[in-house]
Amino acid sequence: MTDNPYNFAYLDEQTKRMIRRAILKAVAIPGYQVPFASREMPMPYGWGTGGVQVTAAILGPKDVLKVIDQGADDTTNAVSIRAFFAKTAGVQTTTATAEATIIQTRHRIPEAPLGEDQVLVYQVPIPEPLRFLEPRETETRTMHALSEYGLMHVKLYEDIARFGHIATSYAYPVEVAGRYVMDPSPIPKFDNPKMDDCPALQLFGAGREKRIYAIPPHTRVVSLDFDDHPFERNRFSQPCALCGAGDSYLDEVVTDDRGGRLFVCSDTDYCEGRREAGHRGHQPGGPERKEAAE
């Protein structure tokens, strides 16, 4: 790799050490947002600069990297970040969840269960769960320090008052290890139960907001709710059109301009795996007019 003009995984060694120190602190205090000196990355804010820095700091030469964006391995964000690390670190990349040792994700947790030898890295736009109700950082920090989380329930109260149920469907606040309330990044609340007692280490990086937080393996993660309006995972009325899975999170795909639509697994690796194993949905060939997509 003498012809590689980049330091391993792009960042310099001192920066990676700084990020690792922040990660260690985050793991030691589950759910606590650790400030870190976020660097400029060769990508715009909002494209995963936080997640990329965390990945760069924990990546080793023998790691196998998978990157997903909304569950898909083949969208722009996922493809470019995968290519970025293939180029700057020369690591092996994969799209198979089971083969990966590090999975960087934007807005989803893979359907396949994660194992102890895996690390899930989330890209986080706004790490502060209280931000939309309390704009002052000094105040939200005090609230975290004193565990004053009543305001979080005011948000849920507003949901029920307006819609009759808790309508927050993504970035659904959770309590980690009985202490800190945390924003799980904009994953659908469908994925919230997967964070609880997860054997994999979960790291969250927010580049613009300069915060890192973590859920260590096998940590209790509880979604906030009311006694008379308990947390509910959203359900789908139909299975995946391609693979017939009834237990996965589905994306709605508009197939034409006459109201045609298709519900398919958002986790592309999971969907492909099921189809290879012989499972079929009610429209296994995908949309009929494929050329319309172009």
Added chain:
Amino acid sequence: MTAPDALLEARGLAKSYGGRMACAGVSLAIREGEVLAVVGESGSGKSTLLNMLAGRLAPDAGEVHYRMRDGVMRDMARLSEAERRVLMRTDWGFVHQDAAQGLRMNVSAGGNIGERLMAIGGRHYGDIRAKAATWLTRVEIGVDRIDDKPTAYSGGMRQRLQIARNLVTSPRLVFMDEPTGGLDVSVQARLLDLIRGLSADLGLAVILVTHDLAVARLLSHRILVMKGGAVIETGLTDRVLDDPQAPYTQLLVSSVLAA
């Protein structure tokens, strides 16, 4: 000078902004269920005094002591921040002149009233909502307005909502900073009636800052007249207003326009 039955007691409170003395050596005590009015002209240090009493402003000198629910008198400066914040949202209330400061303007009326309940661990939506509806009725706001935001409320309704939001945890002491300021006369009258009724029913102690002697006469048991940061006269409201002793109080009372 320690009153054995004082709920809140202040000794020698002083605050200056730069070289300007806003409040100089003010001492006072208030008993449970008592309404104390602090009157004086603009710039006399009323609001500075109120903010120091309510723990919103650190005094340069002096102490504030408060009798907690367990009956122990505590020095407010020695409370931890956590204790002080719990006290502020359970045992105390603060009614601002500008309701927008005391309310969450982008949260519905029900959420505004329920916030304190959720802050002290209320986790049952039905109960919180029922309590919010009860309090809306008590402050004479229609229950059908429970899901409206305060931005859709009139000035008088906002003020009443602010009062409901503060009283939902049954506090023992409420600070009010010109609660009727900026409202028209008929709305003022209704609000004053409401405050008087609630404070009598609930046995609330109220420290009320106002420049309006009529408000002080209607609501308060005792009155404290301030000028230039110092207390110049104090006593029972009727005595002070009917028979003012200090020249400045005489001037103040005589300058009220008769309707």
